[in-house]
Amino acid sequence: MNTNLDIIIIGGGLAGLCNAIHLSKFGKKVLLIEKNSYPKHKVCGEYISNEVLPYLKYLDVNPFEFGAVKIDEFQLSTTKNKVIAAKLPLGGFGISRYTLDLELYKKAKENGVTILQDTVVDVIFKDDFFTVETKENNQFQAKIAIGSFGKRSVLDVKMNRDFIQQKSPYLGVKIHVKGNFQQNLVALHNFKGGYCGVSKVENNAINLCYITSFSAFKKYKNIPDFQEQVVFKNKFLKEIFKNSKPNWEQPLSISQISFATKKPVENHILMSGDAAGMIHPLCGNGMSMAIQSAQMASKLILNYLNGTVKDRKTLEKQYIRQWNKKFSLRLKAGHFIAMLFRKDKIASFLLQVLKKLPFLLPKIIKQTHGKPMKI
Structure with missing residues (x-):
């Protein structure tokens, strides 16, 4: 058994890698265990709010x-093809998880983090x-x-976490395509039972990522059939999909996505990123939240290890x-906004209000985004 470690990180996505880089900057012996190899595409909106840029700079990324x-x-x-636009109050950037995770992985390795490709099957807490x-x-x-360890893991089941007992009724689908799309724009197009985020990432690729209820999807034979019959009822999505060429043979998909409330600490394990909680993709800021949660956890852990935080309970x-x-x-x-947009009549009414009072949309966006992170 290797006991010469300060911190073990289970899962090497955005939160895990940022934790690893941050803690290793202070000379801590960090082991990160990730089941997949790098790089890897993931079902993700791939838009990040600029609020994380000061922290990424601190991590030298x-x-x-x-x-x-x-x-x-x-x-x-909306599902009725009504459209509204606004300037993003803080702005953001588009980058694929394939590239960002890989670069964070390289930085962690450079910092001396031990990264092991393996799957954690159990975590036992005993004698502190x-x-x-x-x-x-x-x-x-x-x-x-x-x-x-992301949205859903064998460890969530092993720990019998509360959200695992509830239904996880959502399905996510993502593909990168080549085509025409405005470089500085992130779009969110609603269709019956779901919504699709569209934005550019590196290498001039367009990321198309949508989420839908599994009950809406299962009425159709496959993804192409569902898209043709449901997704393309939104004329903006139909135009983008029909006038672009896929970069991959098949889209990626993930099922059993849950937006139920999770506990940030479980069995004394500090949960970070999606393992601690997920914001609805409708609000487009999950990647930013994962990165911010890493900073929060890392700072407190360093204070605990140097004695500033007196005990584990604190x-x-x-x-x-x-x-x-x-x-x-x-x-x-995020939950409230997503609920409103699932109701066609309310969504249409809201859009009319926002068109008459355009200053309201940036204020709504601010509710799911923060300010630039303090170092």
Whole structure:
């Protein structure tokens, strides 16, 4: 058993990698365990609010060096093909998870983080230490464990987390295509039972990522049939899909997506990124939240390891309090906005109001976005 570790991070997505880079900057011995190899495409909207740029700079990561696209305009359409546009209050950028995760992985390795490709099957907390067991029969021990294993994991089931008991009724589909789309625009187009985000990422690719209820999808034979019969009822989506060429043979898909409330700490493990909570993709800021949660967890962990935070109970209480202060209102706003747009009549009425009072849309966007991160 390897016991010469300070922190074990379970999952190597945005939150896990940012945690690893941050903690390793301070000389901590970090092991990150990730089941997949890098790079890998993921079902994701791939738009990130500029609020994270100061923190990425602190981590010595500049997304624009890897081809990130600057985005400052937003467009929204309803199921009735009514459209409204606005300037994004803070702006953002588009970059694929394939590229961003890879560059964060390289930075973590450069910082001396040990990265193991394996699957964690159990985490045992005893005598103030975590013992982490993997599929390949490895065992590791550390004072701190961070869970950043994404939307749904075998560990969520193993820990019997509350959200696992509830229905996870959503399906996500994503593909990169080549075609014409405004460079500085992120668009959100609604269709019956779902919505699709559209934005440019590096290498002039367009990311098309939509989410729908599984009950709406299962009436159709396959993804192309569903798109033809449902998604393309939105004329903007039909035009984009029909006038572009796919970069991949098949789209990616993920099922059993849940937006149920999660606990930021579970079995003494600090949850980070999607493992702690997910905002509706309708609000387009999940990647930013994952990165911000990493900063929050890393700062508190460093304070705990140097004695500024006196004990584990205080560490956990502070993390829960900070997480809720930062994100709980965003998540509630995301749920509420998504609920409104699922109702066609309400969505149409809202659009009419927003057209008459255009200053309201940036204010609504601000409810699901924050200010530039403080270092």
